[in-house]
Amino acid sequence: MQQGLNAWQLIAGGDPTLFAIVQLSLTISLFAVAIAAMIGLPLGALLALTHFPGRNVVIVVLNAFMGLPPVVVGLAVYLLLSRSGPLGQFGILFTPLAMVIAQAILILPIIAALSRQTIEDLWTEYRDELTAMDVGPAGRVATLLWDARLSLLTALLAGFGRAAAEVGAVMIVGGNIDGFTRTMTTTIALETSKGNLPLALGLGLVLIALVLAINAAAWTVRVWSERQAG
């Protein structure tokens, strides 16, 4: 009870350490979603609209990778970025950039697989009409992305939720350096093991509140747009 009170005081009092951590977490996850979306949405659309040998294998692998263990992604990115790794010369291991890369890789399959499914379903529905209207390949992709935008937004949020909540990947490639690469989840893990429960609890509350707020916003957008466009 006392710890819950202390946690609340940290939040309500605007504790600077706590808010710096929250800010860093959000920034990293947002960049990760942006990068994963830039690759994942077109990739999903491409997979939905094309047929090539091995397409089913790609889809199965993509669906399976939606559940990639974060620590394994962290390890792989660690090996890539470590001094002796192929990308070691850039010296970005244990920086926020490395954390963005790891999270983007983690959620890319989620965004690509969900958008592939969404776009393929819509394409099945629209195919005859768009063909009859003589819509070319680029126009098809644009139309499908636009008309599926609400479901795609949900895919992006699923990716964001996963990125913001994971701890394994950012722990390994970020190193949990105080004031530099320490996120909400890594701080919670660390502070809990140190016995500093108020900060851990406070961050946990903030994390849950953020996830709730984002989903509430998405839901509002969805309801509003459905009223607008059906």
Add this chain to the structure above:
Amino acid sequence: MRAPVNDLPVRFERVSLRAGGMTILDRIDAVIEPGAPTLIVGPNGAGKSSFLRLCMGLSTPTDGRITWGGRTDAKPARRAFVFQRPVMLRRTAGGNIAYSLKQAGVPREQRAERVARLLEQVGLSDLGERPARRLSGGEQQRLALARALAREPDLLLLDEPTASLDPAATRSVEEIVRAAASSGIKVVMASHDLGQVRRLAGKVMFLVRGALREHVAADAFLNNPSTPEAEAFVRGDLVV
């Protein structure tokens, strides 16, 4: 912009369509020329929809050849199709028409005015801002017609557009079709409703099990059919 070509006449030269060992259409020879509406009649499964899809270029024949105004390229530049169950884009009613106008190459600044005119033409002026998927079945069918007319087609293909509509909605769809036909658009429409043939048809194509049994003026078909199947069909007997 509109291509300076015409898609008419549509010529079928010994066109067959087969799928999975089944013959859907069997060696069809036919010419569709400008004029009063052609109604394609026949029992379910006779190949009416497949014929229309071939006319549109949505599917390709297994054998034979189709030409549009003498050309073999199937690009539906001057054709439009209204499906039996049209799919509304996830946009407003007006947005659906605007989309079709855009695809037909109508410049952006002309679209709003054309949308308003087309909505009026199909009696949906008050519903332009309504999400298309919220419209009733009859309204959706009329919107699909407006979307098709937005393409300013030479050839308008309709696949049983009134099959699931009540008489009032059927009448308004038929009025739009009649107006389109009298404005010079060639209408080809599948139907299994003999009353509709009487009301709309200039010519009739009668299909049975993938074969074109008659292709004659509507009067001739209704008053003195030349095949036993057509006679039975006109009499109201069940033709299978």
